[in-house]
Amino acid sequence: MLDTATLDKLDADLQAYGLKTERIPAGEMLATGERVRFELPSGHLIELFAEKTKVGNGIPLINPAPWAKARDNGIAPIRLDHTLLYGPNVAAVQKIFTEVLGFYLVERVLTPDGNANAAIWLSCGQKVHDIAFAEYPEPGKLHHCSFLMESWEHVLRAGDIMSMNAVPVDIGPTRHGVTRGCTIYAWDPSGNRFETFMGGHLPYPDYETMTWTFDNFGQGLDYPQRKLHETFLTVVS
Amino acid sequence: MLDTATLDKLDADLQAYGLKTERIPAGEMLATGERVRFELPSGHLIELFAEKTKVGNGIPLINPAPWAKARDNGIAPIRLDHTLLYGPNVAAVQKIFTEVLGFYLVERVLTPDGNANAAIWLSCGQKVHDIAFAEYPEPGKLHHCSFLMESWEHVLRAGDIMSMNAVPVDIGPTRHGVTRGCTIYAWDPSGNRFETFMGGHLPYPDYETMTWTFDNFGQGLDYPQRKLHETFLTVVS
Amino acid sequence: MLDTATLDKLDADLQAYGLKTERIPAGEMLATGERVRFELPSGHLIELFAEKTKVGNGIPLINPAPWAKARDNGIAPIRLDHTLLYGPNVAAVQKIFTEVLGFYLVERVLTPDGNANAAIWLSCGQKVHDIAFAEYPEPGKLHHCSFLMESWEHVLRAGDIMSMNAVPVDIGPTRHGVTRGCTIYAWDPSGNRFETFMGGHLPYPDYETMTWTFDNFGQGLDYPQRKLHETFLTVVS
Amino acid sequence: MLDTATLDKLDADLQAYGLKTERIPAGEMLATGERVRFELPSGHLIELFAEKTKVGNGIPLINPAPWAKARDNGIAPIRLDHTLLYGPNVAAVQKIFTEVLGFYLVERVLTPDGNANAAIWLSCGQKVHDIAFAEYPEPGKLHHCSFLMESWEHVLRAGDIMSMNAVPVDIGPTRHGVTRGCTIYAWDPSGNRFETFMGGHLPYPDYETMTWTFDNFGQGLDYPQRKLHETFLTVVS
Numbered sequence A, B, C, D: 001m002l003d004t005a006t007l008d009k010l011d012a013d014l015q016a017y018g019l020k021t022e023r024i025p026a027g028e029m030l031a032t033g034e035r036v037r038f039e040l041p042s043g044h045l046i047e048l049f050a051e052k053t054k055v056g057n058g059i060p061l062i063n064p065a066p067w068a069k070a071r072d073n074g075i076a077p078i079r080l081d082h083t084l085l086y087g088p089n090v091a092a093v094q095k096i097f098t099e100v101l102g103f104y105l106v107e108r109v110l111t112p113d114g115n116a117n118a119a120i121w122l123s124c125g126q127k128v129h130d131i132a133f134a135e136y137p138e139p140g141k142l143h144h145c146s147f148l149m150e151s152w153e154h155v156l157r158a159g160d161i162m163s164m165n166a167v168p169v170d171i172g173p174t175r176h177g178v179t180r181g182c183t184i185y186a187w188d189p190s191g192n193r194f195e196t197f198m199g200g201h202l203p204y205p206d207y208e209t210m211t212w213t214f215d216n217f218g219q220g221l222d223y224p225q226r227k228l229h230e231t232f233l234t235v236v237s
Helices: A004-017 A090-099 A152-164 A214-221 B004-017 B090-100 B152-164 B214-221 C004-017 C090-099 C152-164 C214-221 D004-017 D090-100 D152-164 D214-221
Strands: A021-024 A035-039 A045-049 A079-087 A104-110 A117-123 A131-135 A141-148 A181-187 A193-199 A210-212 B021-024 B035-039 B045-049 B079-087 B104-110 B117-123 B131-135 B141-148 B181-187 B193-199 B210-212 C021-024 C035-039 C045-049 C079-087 C104-110 C117-123 C131-135 C141-148 C181-187 C193-199 C210-212 D021-024 D035-039 D045-049 D079-087 D104-110 D117-123 D131-135 D141-148 D181-187 D193-199 D210-212
Touching (some): A004 A021, A004 A035, A090 A117, A090 A131, A104 A214, A152 A181, A152 B152, A210 A214, B004 B021, B004 B035, B079 B193, B090 B117, B104 B214, B152 B181, B210 B214, C004 C045, C090 C117, C090 C131, C104 C214, C152 C193, C210 C214, D004 D021, D004 D090, D079 D193, D152 D193
Parallel strands (some): A104 A210, B079 B131, B104 B210, C079 C131, C141 C193, D141 D193
Antiparallel strands (some): A021 A035, A079 A141, A117 A131, A181 A193, B021 B035, B079 B141, B104 B117, B117 B131, B181 B193, C021 C035, C035 C045, C104 C117, C181 C193, D021 D035, D079 D141, D181 D193
8 A cells, every 4th residue: 555654665666776856746746645756777757645635436435336337438548547558668667566676577678689578567566567678778768558348358449439529549359468458449649559459367466477489479469360550569658 | 031932932033033044963063952043143053952961060959069179179160150152233132132032131341332232241141241232343253251250269269270270360359340249251272262250240131231431441441450451351262 | 121011911921820919000100111010929919011211320321321320319229129018828929920921940948847938039030039028927918129229338428428318227238148139128117127238149030949938037037147046037118 | 475484474474463363284185285274264264385296288398388288178267367266254365365365355345235355356466366255154155166268258268068968057258347357157966066266457566446236237247237146146065
């Protein structure tokens, strides 16, 4: 649980590891407590916080319905699921997440020579990934943000709604080999890629990492089609 | 119902329409009664028959289970669903199916100038199509045979099994705009394309035909992705 | 197809069979053409018509979307699917539907002695039933009207919405052995039972009738639970 | 992560809390390391261990398929999901799990007077429950063990297989209000109840506990039907 004591401890741990951190006062970001900011070797700024105003999701805490009626409006994901970032020094990033921040490595794709990780999927709970990184020469890039869907049928419905609204689709509906989750990727009007995602393994911290060899990355990305779609290999911002 | 009297009547109707028919004796094809054969203006040979040895599907007629245990083996479609044929003279083919054989036109894609049908989907019952034709210069070509799946989840499972067995996939999983059915296309080892298909509208003979303009054919083929995949436009044999 | 000529023919056929028919002028029922009315030996009045003003379902005929946005409101069935009626003389009713009206018998439940049908499921197309009858001493009773749902997941969602709105539920969600369709039964505010139904076999007129023995009727009604729920055995009006 | 150091710490923490613990040597249970055993105030013996021989689930660690072919045999759950235990002193049990063992309270049902918890659902990760307890006068009772299913469609299929094999079913298929998971309960040949379960919220340790009032327990158990099925209220051993 992320309380203020944990935030302080993580700040101290990051500094002890050799990273420079910065405290940003509560309130500087709307409805958010004090933040600890640091930069990853991949060029991404990460911020940790322990306090956030709870606004709920429309489901009451007493005798809750299984879903909020608002779910029926549009694609209606359950929540933000994860993000995939592109940048250099993935090995160093992995060390910070696993040795300081308490994540574990769920899956990885090897580089062509098999000596390093081309991409890593990290979890700090039991979701198949909370954050993922892919090695990329330019620092600080975003590949996509991902939203959690209810079921494979809801992923299909998301694709219907994208098409009805002329939202440009990247790949999917399909299943990933990596994570075994099911997916559609599309672009929002500002050019950012987003994912409607469901499923995936149910990992535990002591699970052994699953490894994809580079020659099988196509199957890892699109399990039925087994190919690296060209559009998917681009970053968005 | 196709009994021998109906077979004789269809034979007479086809001849009255001006088509040459041929009778092929019972037994010439395994477990099949007498056949009436004729050639379509698209170059395809069609055969009608009224008798076939029933072998069942593993579900008994007394206190039937909802599915046969054999369904669990592999992709396990419920039944053959339809076929899509490519050839010339689609307008003439449509007349034969609708005026002589009792089919009705469920959906169609227009030619770019909007003056003719580039592709037609025909039903003789309440399946969204029993047979379909696309205009193509070469006569007598097959695009695909399609197998009926239980659900969208079974289509995903079919894609998993294709990938596990290195079966080359053409397109999907996705939803068609035309028919609104869900699909994966793949190739069998002899090079023929097959489809694992589910869903679709529930049409009646007095439904009005649904029409796709040519510029929207991409959406008609792949509803979320809205594109005409190049591989899909090839015939197989 | 039900055009005026067919309506006239069915009227003549019913009379030739020995049933008294009555013609009700066009317009007497809103948006409906002339009707042919007759009474079944079960005490139900049946009306046939060939003309009805088409109001559409929100999906356009040109470049149709796979579903109308209105589908997202509430339970949102696709269409009326079938009805189950209770009354005497089911054997005589079956003869009228199969010998005069062009239906065929898809499934049946035998009486305890196995000598007659306690209940029959009749189709005039490829839906697993368009109308069904159960033997019952009182004439002219309704058991339920059924609405077609998109999927098993939509049946679950229907149950959620019933519970959110305090709609009294009879049985389900479950699968029927008979028809293999999936279902929830509930009561509307006027006390009529309705069903949210999906799935079922895809029958053809030449399929052999499937038969349930009376001792297995519990499995026929509720396949997983294998019991005749007491509330379900009541008629509603 | 449960390593030997964690096991030692939990043992010390349990003792510090005032519970008597017992060490059972490695190997006493097949393929299992040293265990720490203690008794709950509910009368249940709990054992913790840090080492277990990994036998895998048929999915390889290199280029893993999304599921093992063995999944197609029978009901084929993904894994053991949770258990529900019945016994006295649920409040004391809750304290041990939340204050010593690192669990958090996800959901609860209140007693009729609203002053205590009649039942509690506890998680030590992001599953909606890893263990649950219901207040019951007799100590040390088991209500059910639960197995994780892939989807709502797999729950239906489990019910089909139960019926095909004459497995006695308790309740379901249905959705729980509590946890919002979907379920069938059945009895194995030795008389123990088991559950085939899927879905549920995705909780975090800092989520606020969801509360069910006693008068709504029927909806909490069976969301569509809103009733406490009598058979369900029995313990099994």
